[in-house]
Amino acid sequence: MAPRNAAALVIGNEILSGKIQEGNMVFLARELRELGVALERIVVVPDDVEVIARDVLELSRAYDAVFTSGGVGPTHDDVTVEAVARAFGRRVVRDPTMEGLIRAFYGTRLTEGHLKMADVPEGVRLVSSEEVRWPTMVVENVYLFPGIPEIFRAKFPVVRERFRQAPWHLRMIFTNLDEGVLKAPLDRVVGRFPAVQIGSYPKLTDPEYRVKLTLEGKDRAQVDQATAALLAELPPEEIVRVE
Amino acid sequence: MAPRNAAALVIGNEILSGKIQEGNMVFLARELRELGVALERIVVVPDDVEVIARDVLELSRAYDAVFTSGGVGPTHDDVTVEAVARAFGRRVVRDPTMEGLIRAFYGTRLTEGHLKMADVPEGVRLVSSEEVRWPTMVVENVYLFPGIPEIFRAKFPVVRERFRQAPWHLRMIFTNLDEGVLKAPLDRVVGRFPAVQIGSYPKLTDPEYRVKLTLEGKDRAQVDQATAALLAELPPEEIVRVE
Numbered sequence: 001m002a003p004r005n006a007a008a009l010v011i012g013n014e015i016l017s018g019k020i021q022e023g024n025m026v027f028l029a030r031e032l033r034e035l036g037v038a039l040e041r042i043v044v045v046p047d048d049v050e051v052i053a054r055d056v057l058e059l060s061r062a063y064d065a066v067f068t069s070g071g072v073g074p075t076h077d078d079v080t081v082e083a084v085a086r087a088f089g090r091r092v093v094r095d096p097t098m099e100g101l102i103r104a105f106y107g108t109r110l111t112e113g114h115l116k117m118a119d120v121p122e123g124v125r126l127v128s129s130e131e132v133r134w135p136t137m138v139v140e141n142v143y144l145f146p147g148i149p150e151i152f153r154a155k156f157p158v159v160r161e162r163f164r165q166a167p168w169h170l171r172m173i174f175t176n177l178d179e180g181v182l183k184a185p186l187d188r189v190v191g192r193f194p195a196v197q198i199g200s201y202p203k204l205t206d207p208e209y210r211v212k213l214t215l216e217g218k219d220r221a222q223v224d225q226a227t228a229a230l231l232a233e234l235p236p237e238e239i240v241r242v243e
Numbered sequence: 244m245a246p247r248n249a250a251a252l253v254i255g256n257e258i259l260s261g262k263i264q265e266g267n268m269v270f271l272a273r274e275l276r277e278l279g280v281a282l283e284r285i286v287v288v289p290d291d292v293e294v295i296a297r298d299v300l301e302l303s304r305a306y307d308a309v310f311t312s313g314g315v316g317p318t319h320d321d322v323t324v325e326a327v328a329r330a331f332g333r334r335v336v337r338d339p340t341m342e343g344l345i346r347a348f349y350g351t352r353l354t355e356g357h358l359k360m361a362d363v364p365e366g367v368r369l370v371s372s373e374e375v376r377w378p379t380m381v382v383e384n385v386y387l388f389p390g391i392p393e394i395f396r397a398k399f400p401v402v403r404e405r406f407r408q409a410p411w412h413l414r415m416i417f418t419n420l421d422e423g424v425l426k427a428p429l430d431r432v433v434g435r436f437p438a439v440q441i442g443s444y445p446k447l448t449d450p451e452y453r454v455k456l457t458l459e460g461k462d463r464a465q466v467d468q469a470t471a472a473l474l475a476e477l478p479p480e481e482i483v484r485v486e
Contacts, residue, residue: 150447
């Protein structure tokens, strides 16, 4: 069965120290949402093999799928492969398929450093496609992705369709009311539609509206009914638009 | 003693579902770095009071300071105050100072919804300044900040100087070498300078350089020595610049 929920583990001192703005999670969140998978937790940790191993194991047990981002290059600060191996009590071994790809790519420029990128947790599954020949490592339910956003985005399509689920249905109400006024009508509707996730997002400086209300769920009829119920609670002149 | 390390808890379905790109962590990471505090973990969770309470407690025990971002408005999906109270076994009570501020601000437009923003974990410390009168809630070592980036940034300066530590010293080497080639020289230098954090960050599409190396530590002499040692390992013609 395709995964119903997922977690992500972002690895990198450069993110925790503010040198680089994390760039993969909003992409992953949107992709998983579109696929119908609930991303339920994101954890950002340093390049510390013990910490990563512990988090990989915890997330792997708690969620259907785990995506790691970062730490898969050849240098000393790239410890994700070792950490994932340790999480599952596996050895790190050199994979002949990946070694072949690396040797073909680097040719006479090849160093032992380049070959480190052929080291994988024992028993890894390597997933690639015609379009994306460099494989993605999968260990148990953990998918290892690189931190560089261009490569993360290029590789994700190779595994995307494994995650296809029933889709979410989303309606949005844009209103000029503030949250203090919206609270009571929201409370009445939230209680009646437990299968619909209702969110309220104020915007400070938008000239068009003050609060965006979102209604989401896998049952379209329930979402539409909750939207109608909420609209019935609000003064029509304060509704900017409904999507 | 000022906190030496910190963690952050980001609360919001809207981030996990990709509706909104998280906007506070890169700011917080940079501020804490500049202050000399190590941000060691970021966790992103849904608007779920049980999940938030458990994470607040875990992070509060493991780190000197914890920053929460999000979930402090008046609507049903704002559950951070209740969760922080639950984490520490406290009740939620209405604070007279905050109630006074809210009544003064909303005047005749006041609703019970607005007043919910005066509800605080019992025993909270309220921190404000001349410039930022709306208080920041502090419970044990947990600092509650709003998710809206403009307000997060406006409120942070009120607590900033509580976190001032010995600063980090950062040097950077920009090079045209790739990571496979850099691995061996890096390994030699990393081993000699355990007090210096050394990072290697490839850039795919930058015309100026291929890899940025960063060397950081609280001991400036060690950082400078490690930088010199690493430069001595690299062919000068492959160094783009040093900062």
